[in-house]
Amino acid sequence: MPRPLHDLITAFAAFGDSGEGGVARLAASSADRAARDRLAQEIRQRGLSLTVDPIGNMFGAAVLAPASREVVLVGSHLDSQPTGGRYDGAYGVLAGLLAVEAIAARSLAEPGAARRNLALANWTNEEGARFQPSLTGSAVYAGSLPLEAARALRDADGVSLGEALAAIGYRGEGELPFDPVRYVELHVEQGPVLEQASADIGIVAAAWAARKLSLVFEGAPSHTGPTPMARRRDALRAAARAIDALYAEAEAAAVGAHVSAARLTVFPNSPNVVASRVQAWFELRHEEAAVAMALGARFLTQAVAAARELGVEVTIAADECRDTVALDMPGAALAHAVAGDLGLRALTMKTVAGHDALALQKRLPASLIFVPSRGGLSHNPNEFTDEPALDKGLSVLTETLWRMVTAPA
Amino acid sequence: MPRPLHDLITAFAAFGDSGEGGVARLAASSADRAARDRLAQEIRQRGLSLTVDPIGNMFGAAVLAPASREVVLVGSHLDSQPTGGRYDGAYGVLAGLLAVEAIAARSLAEPGAARRNLALANWTNEEGARFQPSLTGSAVYAGSLPLEAARALRDADGVSLGEALAAIGYRGEGELPFDPVRYVELHVEQGPVLEQASADIGIVAAAWAARKLSLVFEGAPSHTGPTPMARRRDALRAAARAIDALYAEAEAAAVGAHVSAARLTVFPNSPNVVASRVQAWFELRHEEAAVAMALGARFLTQAVAAARELGVEVTIAADECRDTVALDMPGAALAHAVAGDLGLRALTMKTVAGHDALALQKRLPASLIFVPSRGGLSHNPNEFTDEPALDKGLSVLTETLWRMVTAPA
16 A cells, blocks of 8 residues: 655754754755755646745645635645654645645546645744744745844854855746735644544634743853852853743743743853853743733742842843744634544644744634644654545645635635 | 063963953964964074973073083963963062073082073963863872873863874973972962052962862753643753852851852753753862862762752763872972062961972972962953063062072082
8 A cells, every 4th residue: 555645754854964853954054955955846846836935935836726816825844843753844844745746636637626725834833943033935925024134043053044045056046927815834742732622623723922031141250169158140050040030930830931041151161260251031921811910920020039139130132022922723623623524533723833833824814723732742853644544635635636626715 | 771571571472362351372373483483583593492292381491500400490381261361370480580690690600500501381271271181280299190192181172182282292202311300480369369468469379179070961952832741851050050059058157168150061051951961070279178178078979969850860971080289399488588588578377379380299299489479360351460460470580590509508
C-alpha cells in the first residue's frame, strides 16, 4: 500500500537531520534551502505553478477555476527550531501538498465543481528561532509586518533575513496572482490535550495571548576575584533574579499562565569578568490577554527592582503583546462537520503556541486543525505522531478544502 | 622629559583597542599576534635574545654573566579579557622590558657586578578568557600542566590553543637556555586596597584559595508555549536557581568570600524552546582554602537539589581547587626593603586574583609587586593608574631585580 505522506515526511526529515530523529532546519539556512528546493521540485512535478515572494514565502497554485480570482490557501512552514521534530510545520506543508494534488485530480473528474483556486503555502521563519519575531512570512503576507522591516531582522551573527534569503536563492520577486479568501493549516498539536482526551482531531477556535519581553540588563565589567562584592554591578546575577521572579510571579498568581525564559546572551561571557551586559527573552502566555499583560507588568516591576538593588539598569529591548486571536467560526464549523462525516472524534480547543494561521487571520478567515502528538512533545527530536493519526488529519484537511473550493460563496 | 614606559603602554594599547580606552586582546588572537610581534621587535632592538617556547611563552634574555646558567625572570602577560584595561598584564611586561634594559646598561657600567642572567617573559593565556583554565603558559613552564594538555584546550568555537598559536606564528620550539632561580612580576592591583591605604606599593605575601566549578544542567527541550509547566525540564531555570544559591550561600556564610557566576552557555538558546542544556561557570574565593572548599560543597548541594526539583540533572564538568599560595618570603622582604630605600610606602597584602607568579611559585621562588589602581577597577576599559604611580612600581622592580642578579647566592 502506498504511503505518500509518510514517504514525504521521511524524505524531508533528511534536510537538517539532527541525528536524533528530529531536524535542525533554521529559517534561510542551507538545510532550509535543501528542503525548499525539494518542495519546489514536488510542486512542479504535480503541475502546480510555483511563486516565491519577496519574503521567501513559497506558493504552489492549482488553477481549478480559471475564471475566478479567488484562492483558498493551505500550508504551514518548513523551518524548525534547533531541536525541532520532523512533523512540526513540515506535516502541514506536505499534507497540504497532497491535499492540493488530490483536489486537482478530483476537480478534473468533476468539471465545474470548483468555484475557486487552491494554493499551497510554505511560510518563511514561522519559528522565530533564528530571527525574532516569529511568524515572519505570514505576517508580511497578512500586511501586519512591513516587508522591509521583516527583511531587516537580524540573527545573532548580524545577518539580515533579507541577506540570508538572497544567499539561499529565495528572496523572490513573485506575487501569488489571486485574492486569498480562506486559509487552512494542519499541524501537530504541541501539547497533550488531544492525547489525554483520546480525540483524533483538534479544531482550534482561538489562541492564547502572549507577552514576549526582551530585557537588557546593564551592569559594569569588573574582576570576579578582588572586586569587593558590594562594588559589583552584576548583570548576570540580575538576569538570574529576573528569571526567578518570572516563575515566582506566575506561581503566586496561580492562574494557569505559561511562562518561560529560554534565550540569554551574556557579555563578555568570561569566567573572570563580572558580566556587564545580559539580554534575556521572556514569554508570558495566558488565554486572557489582560491576565498575560498584568502578569508581565508585575514581573517587570520585580525584575527592575531586583536589578536596581544590584546597581544594574534594565531596559526593554522588545515588548510584543500578542492579543488572543479568534479563528474563523464558519471554517471551524466546517472542519468539525467534515470530521464528523468521516467518523472521527473532534475536539474544539485553543492553541497556546503561535501559528501562521493566527497571523493570517488578520487578513482573511483562517482555520487551524490539530492531530495528537505523543506525550505533547514539541521542539524536541522525539516529537511523534503515528501514521494513522497523520492520515486522519490529511483526510479532514482534504475534504475541508474541497468543500471550501466548491462552496457557492 | 622622556616617558618610555608611558609611550610603550600607549603603543601596546593600540593592539586590540576596544575604543573605550581598554583592550580586547584574547590569547592567540590576531590582536595578540600584533602585540607579540611588537614585543619581539622591542626585545631585538634592545639586543636581547628572543625565545618562543612550545606553549607560546616569549622570553627576551640579557646575558649579564656568561659563566652562569642562572637566570632571574621578570614578566607578566599581554593577553587580556574581552573588556580588559590597558595596564593589566601589559604593565608588567613593558616595565619588565625597561627594567631588563636598564639593568643590562648598569651591568655594562659595573662589570662583574652581575652574577647571573636576566630575562623578560610574556606568558601565554594568563587570563583564561578564551581558553580555560587560566595561567596556562606559566603553569606549563612551572611543570604543573603538561604541554599537550595545554595545547589541547579548546575555545568556545572548538579551536585548540595549539592550533591558535600555530595560526598566529607563536607555537615555538625554543627553550630558554638557563635555569630560572627567581621570578618577579609587577602588576596593577585589581582591587581597592592600596588606594584605600594610600600606599605606593603592595608586596604580595600570599594568594587566596579559589574553587572554580563548571556545571552542566541537562533538562529536555520542549515548546515554551503549550508544554504544561509541570512537564518542563528547564535547564536555564535550574541554572538561574544555582546562581541564586551561590550568592545566598555566600551571604549566609558571611565569611567574606568572593563568589561569582560570569559565564553561561545555553542550548538551543531559542526564545521558543525550553533550554535543554546549560553550562555555567562558578568561582568561590576565600583566603582559607577550607572555607572556599566547604562553601563550594554547600553550593553544590543546593544547586543539585534545586535542579532535581525541576527534573534537571547536574554534572560537574570541571572542579578546579586552587589552594592558597605563599609567595617567596625572602623575595618579599627584599622588595619591601627596596621600597623603603626609595622612600615609598609599601604594604604587605594578599592577592585575590590569580597571577602567573602564583603558578611559577610551584617551580621557583616568585615575587609579586602591586601598584594602586583607581577605584580598584579591573577587567574594565576604565582601569587606570597614573604615570607617577606606574613609575614608582618600575623603580622598585628595577632595583629589586638588580639586587637579585647581583646577590652572592
